[in-house]
Amino acid sequence: MKIKKTSHEIKDKILDELKNGPKSVAEIGENINSNWLTVEKFLNELKDDGLVIEVISSPKMKVYRRVDDLAFYGLPFSQDIRDKTFSLLCTIAKKWKEKNQEGPIPSKTILQKIAVEFIESSQRIEVPILRFHYGKTTALRYDEEFEMECKPFNLNSEQNTLLLNLIDKYKKMSARKAEQEQYKKEDMIFYRVKEKGIIQNLLIKDSKTLELGLLKLSALYPLELVDIFPIFDNFIYCSINALNLSSKEDKTGYLQKIKELFSLVWDMVTTAYFFSDAEKYITQDKKELFFEIKKNILNSKILNLSPILEDFKSEVESINTENIPINITERAKEAIHSILED
Amino acid sequence: MDIFLDTCIIIANFDEKDKFYLLAKRFISKNKSFIISIYQEKKELPYFFFRKDKILSEAIKFSAYSSYSIDTKDLRPKDELNLKKIIAQIKAGSLMQSELLIWKREIYLLRQKINYFIRNNISRRVTPLEKIDSNLVNLLNSLINNKADCYILASAIQESKQIKLIIITTDKGDWNRERIVEIIKQTSYKEVPEIKYLQDMFRE
Secondary structure, three states: OOOOOOHHHHHHHHHHHHHHOOEEHHHHHHHHOOOHHHHHHHHHHHHHOOOEEEEEEOOOOEEEEEOOOOEHHHOOOOHHHHHHHHHHHHHHHHHHHHHOOOOOOOOHHHHHHHHHHHHHHOOOOOOOOEEEOOEEEOOEOOOHHHHHHOOOOOOOHHHHHHHHHHHHHHHOOOHHHHHHHHHOOHHHHHHHHHHHHHHHHHHHOOHHHHHHHHHHHHHOOOOOOHHHHHHHHHHHHHHHHHHHHOOHHHHHHHHHHHHHHHHHHHHHHHHHHHHHHHHHHOOHHHHHHHHHHHHHHHHHHHHHHHHHHHHHHHHHOOOOOOOOOOOOOHHHHHHHHHHHOO | OEEEEOHHHHHHOOOOOOOOHHHHHHHHHHHOOEEEEHHHHHHHHHHHHHHHHHHHHHHHHHHHOOOOOOOOOOOOHHHHHHHHHHHHHHHOOOOOHHHHHHHHHHHHHHHHHHHHHHHHHEEEEEOOHHHOOHHHHHHHHOOOOOHHHHHHHHHHHHHOOOOOEEEEEOOOOOOOHHHHHHHOOOOOOOOOOEEEEHHHHOOO
């Protein structure tokens, strides 16, 4: 006799299915042996209870994830990656508490920075590192609530010593200092320029050094993020012209506009960076889901940014530069002429 | 009669070191209103600035990273040559990153000037991209190596079926009316607009 599952049991099964990452309604239904309509009904109830979020809602697919899914953007990383990453973060948090006589766990930023430096300094630690808004991070965020479910990360004595040394090093740092520490590495120059060239100059309203920072950032733009380059490039183009062509009075207004736009642009670029780095860690069977999530998230950022940027561009391109003298050396004029020749 | 501008005239108008700079300035201030193809505005010029900016970005990256390997994808042979010259100067220590950043800035400012010029001096943009006759483009390509020029010329030839126009260019090599007329004889485009060369226009 077939025993009918209670709604409570079905919901538990659904939540269990989603423990390892987002899944489509169809996939959940197949795994728990329930039809599509039943699964969707209970997913909607779980959504109303605040336990799941709809990640993708399109005619092609409906995908859900748990609200407490630790993967950034609820990306479909493999169980192995999830387990290893969380295990490492837990181990760091635990050792930190032990070293600091059961004090609070480190801030999220510090925890991630220690994890990244540990992974980079050790050999054969197969835990992904991804570039994100404030530098490199692991694929998961840490949540103390799940500490009990965590298995300790396997460390040999050398790795253990390294980890304890890193904890000592970062103990003395604020989150901001920890970020800047990471930016010192050669492969983090893009972040370093953003910090020193852009953020600091926006704060002190130094338009000349800000301009150099923007130009440098533009030169260092990562080639792999080709799809969103036109948006980024338009931002730089508008900002450089606004800083050079506006009157002293207008400059303050433009600095504010550049500051607001920059945070949106940086958010978009670093999100694209994150997805670009994450792609190689997604298994083939989850690639379609991964690309849908990526498309959804990036498109919403682009849709938000594009009209503001178009307005800015329109404003900048309405400035008549006829009476603004060209203030560059003869050598520069010759060099530019050479570059322009086709 | 409408004046159809080749892109080289627009750029010469803003490049002080271009040999046709003064002529271009004189011509443009005398005439004020022009037409260009949509292809020039939407494809050629954006791609032009992308390439020119890339030369400097690659050079700046080279000056920033000790082991950077330059990427020449999307660059034309002359761009690559320019980039190599710049890299040689960086290696020799005669060119610093600060100078490169100034040049990069100037390219952005030039782009604004050209976009402003197009907004204010171009009365019409002709021939939607999807309407450019690809057969005509390919035919022109058998004569003219530069594909972008083929798209621009095709746009002008197609537009000249509707209105009388005169093309202004400095390119005597590729934009040779007689040879173009000869090659399109077999098509439905009976007329090729008059082509005038800027460098010959102020001789009298």
